[in-house]
Amino acid sequence: MRRSIADTKVEVTRLIAPHHVNPLGTLYGGYMLHWLVDAGSIVATDLAEANVALGYLDRMHFVEPIRVGDIVKFRSWVVYVRRSSITVLVESYVKRGDKMPLATIARMIFVKLGEDGRPEPVGAEVYAQSEWERLLLSHFSEWRNSMEHLLREERPAGDLPTLGHLLVMPEDTIYGNIMYGGKLLYYLDQLAAIAAMNFKPNIYVTASVNSINFRRPILVGDVIEVQADVDYVGRTSLEVAFKVYAKGTRGRRYVAGGYMTFVNMTGGRPTPLGEELIKDPDALRRKEIGVAEAKALRAVYYSEEEPAYAAMLRRS
Numbered sequence: 502m503r504r505s506i507a508d509t510k511v512e513v514t515r516l517i518a519p520h521h522v523n524p525l526g527t528l529y530g531g532y533m534l535h536w537l538v539d540a541g542s543i544v545a546t547d548l549a550e551a552n553v554a555l556g557y558l559d560r561m562h563f564v565e566p567i568r569v570g571d572i573v574k575f576r577s578w579v580v581y582v583r584r585s586s587i588t589v590l591v592e593s594y595v596k597r598g599d600k601m602p603l604a605t606i607a608r609m610i611f612v613k614l615g616e617d618g619r620p621e622p623v624g625a626e627v628y629a630q631s632e633w634e635r636l637l638l639s640h641f642s643e644w645r646n647s648m649e650h651l652l653r654e655e656r657p658a659g660d661l662p663t664l665g666h667l668l669v670m671p672e673d674t675i676y677g678n679i680m681y682g683g684k685l686l687y688y689l690d691q692l693a694a695i696a697a698m699n700f701k702p703n704i705y706v707t708a709s710v711n712s713i714n715f716r717r718p719i720l721v722g723d724v725i726e727v728q729a730d731v732d733y734v735g736r737t738s739l740e741v742a743f744k745v746y747a748k749g750t751r752g753r754r755y756v757a758g759g760y761m762t763f764v765n766m767t768g769g770r771p772t773p774l775g776e777e778l779i780k781d782p783d784a785l786r787r788k789e790i791g792v793a794e795a796k797a798l799r800a801v802y803y804s805e806e807e808p809a810y811a812a813m814l815r816r817s
C-alpha cells in the first residue's frame with residue numbers, strides 16, 4: 502500500500518478544561534505529552550493497520566502557553582517509513598483570534614508489531630507529491646537514518662537518585678498488558694517536575710522533552726522505578742535527567758530514559774533560579790539546540806496547506 506504524506510494526515514481537536522491546568526492557569530505538560538502520543542499513535546496505527554510501539558520521541562517543544570477554554574488542534578502525518586519503523590510528525594496549534602500559533606511539535610518513531618509482539622515489516626510506504634512533502638520526506642529520511650545508534654543506546658552506567666515507584670495498572674496499558682507510552686510520559690512529567698522542586702521549590706512549567714527512548718516494554722504488574730536528577734541549571738531553566746527501570750517477574754530491566762527542561766515561572770514569567778550548575782556538559786549542547794529550534798518554531802503558524810515544520814525548514 503502507498504499513500505502520499507498528505508493523505509496520512511489525522512486531525513484531533515480538544516477543549517482545555519480547568520482540571521488540565523497548573524496553578525499558573527496553563528496546561529500541565531503531562532496532558533499535552535499524552536495527547537501528542539495519542540495523535541502519533543493514531544496516524545502510525547492507521548498506516549500499519551496493526552499494533553505499533555512507540556520507540557523514540559525526539560526533542561518536543563512547548564512553544565505557546567495554553568489556558569482553560571483554549572481550543573487546541575492536533576495534526577499528525579507519517580513522514581517516512583523504513584522496514585518496520587514509522588516516523589511521525591505531530592503538531593498542535595492554539596486558536597488566538599484569527600491566527601493559530603504553533604503550541605507544540607513532536608517527532609516520534611513507532612515500530613510495527615506482529616501478533617507475537619515482535620517488530621514486523623510495515624508493508625506500506627509513503628511518497629511525496631508536492632514540494633512540502635518532498636522537503637519533509639528528504640529531511641526525515643536523513644534524520645531517521647542517522648538515529649540508529651541513539652535508538653539502541655543503553656543508559657550510561659551509574660544510577661541517579663531514586664525519586665519514586667509506580668505500580669503499572671490495567672488502565673495504564675494500550676495493547677494487552679503493555680504500558681502506553683503516553684501514560685508513562687504523563688507520569689514522567691510529574692516526577693521530573695518533582696525532581697526540579699526538590700532542587701529548588703518553585704513553580705515550574707515544562708519547556709521541552711529533550712528526547713526519550715522507550716528501550717523495552719513495561720508490563721502490567723511491573724513496578725516502575727523512576728530515577729531523576731537535575732543535571733543542568735541555567736539562568737531561569739533547568740534540565741532533569743531521568744532513567745526508568747521496571748521490576749517484576751522478569752527481573753529488573755532498564756526500560757526508558759531521557760531529559761526534560763523546565764522553566765521557573767514563580768514570578769509569573771521566567772524567573773532567575775539564583776545559581777548555575779553544569780553536571781552534564783552535554784546538557785549545554787541540548788539546551789543550545791533546543792533554544793534555536795524553539796525560536797524557529799515561534800516564527801511559523803498553522804497553514805491549511807502544509808505542516809508548520811515545512812515552513813520552518815524552508816527558513817533554516
Ligand SMILES: CC(=O)SCCNC(=O)CCNC(=O)[C@H](O)C(C)(C)COP(=O)(O)OP(=O)(O)OC[C@H]1O[C@@H](n2cnc3c(N)ncnc32)[C@H](O)[C@@H]1OP(=O)(O)O
Pocket residue numbers: 542553554555556557582583584585586587610611612620649652653675679680681682683714715716717718719
Ligand atoms: C503506542 C505505545 O505507547 S507502545 C508502548 C510504549 N512503547 C514500548 O513499550 C516499546 C518498548 N521498546 C521495544 O519494545 C523495542 O525496543 C522495539 C519494539 C521498539 C524495538 O525492538 P528491537 O528488538 O530493538 O527491534 P529490531 O532490532 O528488530 O529492530 C526493528 C526496528 O525497530 C527500530 N528500533 C529499534 N529500537 C528502537 C527504538 N527505541 N525506537 C524506535 N525504533 C527502534 C530499528 O531501527 C528497526 O527499524 P527498521 O526495521 O525500520 O530498520
